[in-house]
């Protein structure tokens with residue numbers, strides 16, 4: 001199974017001198033928590049911003065602050081470089097990027113970089129005008145051309161009081177890119193369409209019918225597919241989750257909108273995974289102004305809503321299927337297997353992931369899920385209760401082997 005942790009991974013964290021150097025401390029913490037062995041290399045100017053001791057204590061490793069600041073007999077820059085599974089430079093200054101672009105070896109970090117053979121992730125952070133400078137952009141093009149993965153900086157008010165691009169991305173996002181760099185690209189060249197979250201069916205402008213789907217399961221699958229190299233489109237109902245890096249997200253509200261978005265992207269997709277909890281019915285006549293209590297007959301204690309059936313999006317996709325691998329989820333409170341198999345048959349699916357809902361530690365809203373995968377060829381796989389990120393990987397492991 002692909003790993004979402006950094007267990008047994010050796011990461012080189014290069015820190016350059018910028019105000020955002022303090023965020024490298026949090027990045028280090030995240031990588032350590034995920035099980036990585038992290039070695040920190042600081043440029044001389046980085047040491048003006050954050051003390052070497054902080055990185056030494058948190059990494060539980062010696063910190064490299066210069067080519068000659070060691071009593072060891074070994075050639076550390078070669079040893080550390082050859083042992084690294086990934087290198088991440090955060091923050092990367094304009095000076096560092098210029099040096100890297102031109103193969104300079106004028107300090108410990110640039111020298112080490114010349115000796116690495118693993119993926120390199122570079123996170124520029126600087127004043128907006130510096131970032132937009134043509135020479136800097138030229139250097140970024142060079143390092144990207146040489147194979148480095150550059151994480152675009154965020155925008156906002158910067159420490160120098162200018163507003164614009166140049167802010168170091170949040171440590172969580174950089175951590176996610178490190179995971180991505182270490183993930184096998186078994187879905188490269190494939191296009192994956194995922195739907196996630198609930199739909200909302202309007203009763204009037206302020207009320208709707210919906211369900212408890214948080215979107216976590218679908219977002220985990222979309223994020224995992226992106227890391228495995230797929231081009232991913234995510235059709236998302238209204239959720240409270242951060243947008244996913246590198247995933248084209250189409251936000252929708254109702255089942256009708258979701259149907260349009262899914263069917264629009266169907267032809268170009270190799271894999272379709274419908275995780276969304278779509279409302280089966282919608283109010284027949286949604287009101288354009290708020291239904292007032294006083295509009296009802298005095299004394300009337302009930303209100304009847306007339307509902308009409310929504311399209312079954314997955315079934316429509318199954319009917320139009322040509323080359324696609326189509327997977328659905330079945331949310332069941334009982335008769336898990338029988339109901340899931342019936343849905344797989346009726347909707348012409350290649351796979352259905354059946355999960356129990358309405359129980360603790362699985363299904364709606366939980367960070368965990370326990371699913372049983374049923375395939376058209378009769379294969380059944382039990383995925384025990386685990387984090388939704390890991391369930392996503394287990395499911396994609398199964399799908400990717402069936403694509404070739």
Ligand code: PMT
Pocket residue numbers: 197212213214215216217218255274275276277278279280310311312313314315327328329330331332343355357363364365366369
């Ligand atoms: O979002 P989370 O909080 O992480 O929770 C995850 C989940 C419980 C929502 C997810 O794991 C799950 O089970 N999703 C499917 C929910 C559902 O609607 O199941 P269903 O058995 O009603 O539908 C079967 C399949 O048909 C689903 O793939 C569904 O997307 C699809 N469907 C259903 C109705 C409809 N009108 N159109 C559809 O496409």
